[in-house]
Amino acid sequence: MNFRRVHFLTFCMAALFTVLSMGESRAQTTIGTVHSPKGFGLSIESNKTTDYHHITSFSVIVDMMDVWSDKRASVGTKGTYTHNIVIKRGVVDKVVDWEFYAGPGLTGGYARDAGKDYGLIAGITGCSGARFKFPNRVVISMDFNLDICCFATKSSRNGVYNMAFYDAGLTHCFYPQIKISYALR
Amino acid sequence: MKNITYKILIFSLLSFMSFTVYGQDKARMEPVFGVEWGGATTILERYHRNFMAEAGYRVDEKGSVMSLKTTGSLTAKAGIRFNDHYTATVNTGIMGVRQQRSAVPITARFSYSFKNYEQNGLMCFLEAGAIYPNRYYANFITESGLGYRIGLSHRFSLDFMLTFRVCADERKITDPDTGADVDIWNIKKNNSTFFATGYKIAINF
Numbered sequence: 353m354n355f356r357r358v359h360f361l362t363f364c365m366a367a368l369f370t371v372l373s374m375g376e377s378r379a380q381t382t383i384g385t386v387h388s389p390k391g392f393g394l395s396i397e398s399n400k401t402t403d404y405h406h407i408t409s410f411s412v413i414v415d416m417m418d419v420w421s422d423k424r425a426s427v428g429t430k431g432t433y434t435h436n437i438v439i440k441r442g443v444v445d446k447v448v449d450w451e452f453y454a455g456p457g458l459t460g461g462y463a464r465d466a467g468k469d470y471g472l473i474a475g476i477t478g479c480s481g482a483r484f485k486f487p488n489r490v491v492i493s494m495d496f497n498l499d500i501c502c503f504a505t506k507s508s509r510n511g512v513y514n515m516a517f518y519d520a521g522l523t524h525c526f527y528p529q530i531k532i533s534y535a536l537r
Numbered sequence: 538m539k540n541i542t543y544k545i546l547i548f549s550l551l552s553f554m555s556f557t558v559y560g561q562d563k564a565r566m567e568p569v570f571g572v573e574w575g576g577a578t579t580i581l582e583r584y585h586r587n588f589m590a591e592a593g594y595r596v597d598e599k600g601s602v603m604s605l606k607t608t609g610s611l612t613a614k615a616g617i618r619f620n621d622h623y624t625a626t627v628n629t630g631i632m633g634v635r636q637q638r639s640a641v642p643i644t645a646r647f648s649y650s651f652k653n654y655e656q657n658g659l660m661c662f663l664e665a666g667a668i669y670p671n672r673y674y675a676n677f678i679t680e681s682g683l684g685y686r687i688g689l690s691h692r693f694s695l696d697f698m699l700t701f702r703v704c705a706d707e708r709k710i711t712d713p714d715t716g717a718d719v720d721i722w723n724i725k726k727n728n729s730t731f732f733a734t735g736y737k738i739a740i741n742f
Binding site: 387389416419445447448484486487488490492530532 | 607690691
């Protein structure tokens with residue numbers, strides 16, 4: 353697998369999603385960064401009310417499996433798309449709007465699993481979290497993601513792909529993911 | 538860490554705290570909490586090891602090693618905002634010290650906002666305390682940083698900081714002839730000091 357090609361494809365998807373989400377009428381688009389023990393990266397969210405209030409999110413992260421602990425030096429890449437439904441909304445501190453959301457999504461990428469080498473990841477994800485929107489257009493959200501994915505590694509002996517369960521998707525689901533974003537409108 | 542180091546540390550912190558609290562309007566004091574995370578890259582390690590080798594001779598090693606090793610940290614903090622400028626907090630959580638070595642830090646931090654706490658502006662901090670690689674002993678840590686604070690509302694603010702950290706720890710010593718671990722009673726000195734630079738992001742509320 354060409355590592356540069358995976359990076360290029362993921363960022364193309366992010367750019368496409370940005371253009372599409374900004375083109376939607378009445379949608380509020382936010383662009384920001386993602387911070388987590390799992391990794392860090394970029395996030396684009398589109399907040400819209402149709403029949404129900406929802407937040408569509410796309411994030412690309414640099415997967416830091418075993419890098420923070422300095423066991424390894426090279427990183428992976430992962431992209432996640434989620435369609436979150438706002439369950440509850442409110443106002444805190446008189447000016448800060450908050451929303452509690454949860455929803456399903458898709459995830460994929462090229463990264464390592466715990467104790468394994470690089471492989472392709474593909475599967476579904478579940479997300480739940482809270483989002484705070486401040487008067488100066490800064491949006492901070494914290495969510496948890498549960499990834500149920502398959503993990504395909506290429507065997508160095510015969511070149512055949514071996515399929516396995518992506519363990520880190522379950523074991524790292526308690527790692528919080530904080531997004532710091534700016535609302536474009 | 539020696540008792541005298543603890544005493545100096547506690548005395549320094551109390552002196553600084555008394556200076557900042559002196560003359561402040563107590564009615565404006567507010568509790569402050571926060572979470573903070575970031576990464577740091579060790580740029581230099583200074584070491585001094587003195588031990589008895591298995592063959593019977595004494596080894597005394599001193600020197601510096603330059604190495605770029607990245608570690609992360611995640612901490613929570615609680616403290617008091619004295620006025621629009623001064624804040625004192627106690628921080629604890631988990632941090633990476635060096636390769637495959639994590640520790641629990643317990644530190645006191647004093648931060649100063651150049652503008653009002655609720656406004657956007659530069660801030661700086663000074664922090665000192667102890668790290669506990671395990672529960673049996675502690676090592677000294679100090680950190681300073683300069684950053685930019687974004688005031689989000691009356692209670693919430695966001696800090697982006699560049700930091701410089703000095704942290705003491707020790708390494709496992711191996712015998713130069715056999716390669717086996719040196720017994721602890723044959724070690725007279727085993728000090729390593731790690732100099733690291735990094736970034737931190739904090740949400741205060």
